[in-house]
Amino acid sequence: QTLQDFNLIVLDNCSTDGTLEWLQSLNDNKIVIHQSANPLSIESNWGRIKSVPKNEFITLIGHDDLLDAHYLDVMNNLILKHPTASIYQAHFQYINESGLVLRNCKPMDEIQYADEFLACYMCGTIDSTGTGYMMRSKDYDTVGGIDPSFENLIFADYALWTQLTLISYKATASVMAFRYRIHNSLSKTTGAQQYQQAFEKFLNFIIALSEKNSKVKMITLRYGKTMLMYYCESLSHRILKTPRNQREITVEDFIQKCNEYAEILIPGQDFKPSKKFRINIARILDNSIVGRNLFLVFKQMFP
Secondary structure, eight states: OOSOOOOEEEEEOSOOSSHHHHHHHHOOTTEEEEEOSSOOOHHHHHHGGGTSOOOSEEEOOOTTOEEOTTHHHHHHHHHHHOTTOSEEEEEEEEEOTTSOEEEEOOOOOSEEOHHHHHHHHHHTOSOOOSSSOEEEHHHHHHTTSSOTTSGGGTTHHHHHHHHHHHHSOEEEEEEEEEEEEOSSOHHHHSOHHHHHHHHHHHHHHHHHHHHHOHHHHHHHHHHHHHHHHHHHHHHHHHHHTSOGGGOSOOHHHHHHHHHHHHHHHSTTSOOOGGGSHHHHHHHHHHTOHHHHHHHHHHHHHOO
8 A cells, every 4th residue: 555554454264275375474564463262254254343453444345345545545535635534435446356447436526415325226326235335433333343144244434324314425436546356256155035134134224324313314215226126126036946855935925025115105106116027027936836946947047
């Protein structure tokens, strides 16, 4: 990093690939290692963030993403420009396993309030990841940090960024300052039932937030249908491609759950997911042993 006044806090989760030994060999006092006595789940390991000593500001990063050399400089300048913001971000690029750039993120406004951030998320007009955000450690601890009750932390980052933005607002630098890696990560390999449970937890988070915040309520009424329909479709297909013996829920069950949430989130609105072709075909195929098997064969041939 071009800005050198920082610590790198490593939560080592019983790594077996030589990471710990390599870090120790660097003999760098910027690096602070917190080892776990026993192997932890991803939820428990990230849950440790709240309990370890931290500097005034922190950023979170998984082991496979990259902060560009000027990232901390960009964040420092952004904090000086927006001292009252409660969360900070920069623009970024998506890369593949080899580090090749796949695309730039969608453009973001320099200032966003929580309702605006949620509106963009619900409409799919913003790219948001678990990397690249910076926040005050005291704010992170006050809101409870990243919630380990989310399965595989799916949707936990969206909930956290929303809570932090609610404190004041989100400030975003216009420059590209980090890279997020797209590959077979947990978000892609998480089972259908775990993903569905995490999504329901996120929906309940939005419901609770809407009851306390009138602006969030307005955004939910306006854009909740778009979000529900998107996830009803994508998760219906995730459920369909999961063998029946690895899940308890059917596509039809999940569609019914979406209908029930629609009655709470967007009461009185015309929400009929079964009329959407890709959702209905997933329901029909899932109700038939032959249909499920044909779909799995098709996915193997054309992944």
